[in-house]
Amino acid sequence: MEGLPFLPGNSFNDPTNGYAVPILPERGIGGEPIHYNQLSDQELDELANFNPTLTYGQAKQAPPEDFVPGHVAWDKKVLRFNGYFKQTVHESPDEYFRVRPVDIYYYLEDDSISVVEPHVENSGMPQGKLIKRQRLPKNDQGDNWHWKDLNNGINVTFYGKVFRLVNCDKFTRDYLESEGMIVNDPEGMPTDPYIERRKDAAALRTYKTASAFDKLKQFMELDRKVLRFYCVWDDTGNMFGEKRPFVIHYYLVDDTLEVREVHKPNDGRDPFPVLIGRHKVPKDRYNVESSFPQVVMELSDHEIKEYLTPKDFKVGEHVSIYGRRFLVYDCDNFTKAFFYHNFGMTEFPSVDVEQRLRDLPKMEIPPYNNFGSMEDSLQSCLSLIPQPPKKDFIKMLENDHKDSVRPEDNGRRFIISYRLADDMMMIYEPPVRNSGIIGGKFLERTRVAKPNCPPDQPLFYGPQDFYIGAVIEVFRHRFVITNADAYVLNYMEEHRDQFPDNTIQTLRAKLSETHDGDLDILVRQVRAQLKKIAITDKMRVDEMFLRYDKDRTGFIDANNMRNLCRSLQLPVDDDVINALISQCTSDPEGRISLEDFRKFVECS
Structure with a gap:
C-alpha cells in the first residue's frame, strides 16, 4: 500500500494499529466556525465532583439561639377586634331590638378569648365583661377558636350568641398580614335606634315657623283648574299585553290626580272610566320604615315622604304611578300655558304612540273534498276541533215558525218545509195505509244545493225557487211542486220584490182550486x-x-x-x-x- 500513489481511494487505515477516535468538525457549511464545548469528559467530571471544603476546609457552624418559651415570646401580645351583636327586646312599644357593641380580645399567649362590652351611660343594661378569658369551643369535635378563624366582616358564634366582627386595630392587621392572611375591609357599626331616639329627645328642641302658604288663596286662585296629560300604559312586555290609552287629570286646587281610561267602540273592555281615583299619589309608596305595619294600617302623610307634583310630568318621559309606567305623549293647551308661566318651558314635543299592526297571513281555503256538507267541511279548516256551522240567529228570530207546509196530491205525496230562519229544508212523507212505504221523515233539516253547481261556490235553494210546477232535485231525488198553503201566498205578497209576479199569480190561481x-x-x-x-x-x-x-x-x-x-x-x-x-x-x-x-x- 505504500507504493500506491496518493490518490483518492488509495489511502487505507491500518486496523491493527491503535483505535479510532471520532474527530468533530471545526467548521460548518460556508466556513463558519462551529462552537462546542472545549472541555473533555474528565474535566467535566472533576467539576461536577468539586467540593469547596476540600480546598477551604470545613465551614464553622453558627452558635444556637437561646430558647425562648411561648408564654414569654407572646406575652402581652393581643389581637383586638371590634364587633357587635343584636339583642331582641320583648314587650316594649318603643324598641324592637338593641345593637350592643363589643370588643373581642384574642391572647396569642395561650389562644384564649375574652369579650368585653364598653360601658354606655344610662343604658339600663349590665355591661362590662361578657365572656371571661378562656379558650372558646368552636364545634362539637373539640376544636377551639383560633386566630386563623377571625377576620373582618364575618360572624362568629360564642356559646350560642352570634357576634359580627367589623374592624380590628393596626397591630392585629399587621400580624395577620405577616402570617399570610388577607384581611377584609372594615365595616361600619350600625346605630342603635333606641339610643338615637334618646339622643334626639335629649337634644335642644328647635321650632319651625308655620308656612305662610295660604290654602284659601290656593282654593280661590286654582279652583277648577286642571292639568290634562295624555299618556299610554305600554304593557306589551307581558303576555297578552297591549298599549292602553289613559288621561291623567292633575287638580291644582289640592294637588290630587286621577287616571281615566280612554274607551273606544267595541274595544271589549268593561266601561269603567276611572282606573285610579282622585287622591294625592306618593312618588314611592314603598319607601317607608320597615317597622311600619302596612298590613293593618294605611299610609298617612307622616309615612309618605314626597308626593307627585306637576314637575314630575313631562311630555315624552315616563311617570310611575303605583308600579305602572305611563308614557306622557301630549297635553292640552292649558297645561302648556301653565308650564310656560311657572317653569319657563316652551317646547312640548309630542310622541307618536300609534301601534302598528302586523300584516296577518291570509288563510286559503282548500277545495271541497265531497265529504259531508259544504258547511261541515269548511269548519275543519277554520279550527283544530271542528264546530257545528254557525246559524244566522237574527234571521232565525225574524222568520222563526214561518214554514211552508202542504201535502202533494198526485202519486207519492210529500210535504216540503222550508225554514226562512236558516234556509233549511225538511221533507216529510205522510203515511198511507197498505202502501208498502213507511211514512215519516224523509229528509232531515239541512241546506240543499242546486244540481250542477261548483262545489267551492255552491248555490242553495231559496224561497224564489219554489213555485207551482217547479222541479226540486234533492240529492238525486226530484220533487215536483204541485201545491202550497195559504201562508206561502201571504208571504210572497208581503215580499213582492223577492219573487216574480208570474210565480205569485200561479200560486194564487192554484190555491183558489183547493x-x-x-x-x-x-x-x-x-x-x-x-x-x-x-x-x-x-x-x-x-x-x-x-x-x-x-x-x-x-x-x-x-x-x-x-x-x-x-x-x-x-x-x-x-x-x-x-x-x-x-x-x-x-x-x-x-x-x-x-x-x-x-x-x-x-x-x-
Whole structure:
C-alpha cells in the first residue's frame, strides 16, 4: 500500500494499529466556525465532583439561639377586634331590638378569648365583661377558636350568641398580614335606634315657623283648574299585553290626580272610566320604615315622604304611578300655558304612540273534498276541533215558525218545509195505509244545493225557487211542486220584490182550486199518528198533556197543540191546528181539557 500513489481511494487505515477516535468538525457549511464545548469528559467530571471544603476546609457552624418559651415570646401580645351583636327586646312599644357593641380580645399567649362590652351611660343594661378569658369551643369535635378563624366582616358564634366582627386595630392587621392572611375591609357599626331616639329627645328642641302658604288663596286662585296629560300604559312586555290609552287629570286646587281610561267602540273592555281615583299619589309608596305595619294600617302623610307634583310630568318621559309606567305623549293647551308661566318651558314635543299592526297571513281555503256538507267541511279548516256551522240567529228570530207546509196530491205525496230562519229544508212523507212505504221523515233539516253547481261556490235553494210546477232535485231525488198553503201566498205578497209576479199569480190561481177534503185528509193523518202513540203507551198521552199544562189549569190551548205537533214532526199549519182543536173540544175559547184530549187521541 505504500507504493500506491496518493490518490483518492488509495489511502487505507491500518486496523491493527491503535483505535479510532471520532474527530468533530471545526467548521460548518460556508466556513463558519462551529462552537462546542472545549472541555473533555474528565474535566467535566472533576467539576461536577468539586467540593469547596476540600480546598477551604470545613465551614464553622453558627452558635444556637437561646430558647425562648411561648408564654414569654407572646406575652402581652393581643389581637383586638371590634364587633357587635343584636339583642331582641320583648314587650316594649318603643324598641324592637338593641345593637350592643363589643370588643373581642384574642391572647396569642395561650389562644384564649375574652369579650368585653364598653360601658354606655344610662343604658339600663349590665355591661362590662361578657365572656371571661378562656379558650372558646368552636364545634362539637373539640376544636377551639383560633386566630386563623377571625377576620373582618364575618360572624362568629360564642356559646350560642352570634357576634359580627367589623374592624380590628393596626397591630392585629399587621400580624395577620405577616402570617399570610388577607384581611377584609372594615365595616361600619350600625346605630342603635333606641339610643338615637334618646339622643334626639335629649337634644335642644328647635321650632319651625308655620308656612305662610295660604290654602284659601290656593282654593280661590286654582279652583277648577286642571292639568290634562295624555299618556299610554305600554304593557306589551307581558303576555297578552297591549298599549292602553289613559288621561291623567292633575287638580291644582289640592294637588290630587286621577287616571281615566280612554274607551273606544267595541274595544271589549268593561266601561269603567276611572282606573285610579282622585287622591294625592306618593312618588314611592314603598319607601317607608320597615317597622311600619302596612298590613293593618294605611299610609298617612307622616309615612309618605314626597308626593307627585306637576314637575314630575313631562311630555315624552315616563311617570310611575303605583308600579305602572305611563308614557306622557301630549297635553292640552292649558297645561302648556301653565308650564310656560311657572317653569319657563316652551317646547312640548309630542310622541307618536300609534301601534302598528302586523300584516296577518291570509288563510286559503282548500277545495271541497265531497265529504259531508259544504258547511261541515269548511269548519275543519277554520279550527283544530271542528264546530257545528254557525246559524244566522237574527234571521232565525225574524222568520222563526214561518214554514211552508202542504201535502202533494198526485202519486207519492210529500210535504216540503222550508225554514226562512236558516234556509233549511225538511221533507216529510205522510203515511198511507197498505202502501208498502213507511211514512215519516224523509229528509232531515239541512241546506240543499242546486244540481250542477261548483262545489267551492255552491248555490242553495231559496224561497224564489219554489213555485207551482217547479222541479226540486234533492240529492238525486226530484220533487215536483204541485201545491202550497195559504201562508206561502201571504208571504210572497208581503215580499213582492223577492219573487216574480208570474210565480205569485200561479200560486194564487192554484190555491183558489183547493178542495176542503184535503184538509180533512191531513187532519185524519195527524190524528192517526197520535193514536199510534196511545196504542203503544197510554201513559204517554197524559205525560204529553201535562208537559204543556205547566200552570196546572187542566187545559191547553192552540199554541200548546202546535208545539206538541212540532215535537212529533207533524204539520203545524194554522188550518190544521184549528181543525184539530175544533174536533177536540167545543169550547169557544179553544181550550182542551185532559178528558177531551184523551177521547180525541184514543177514539177512532
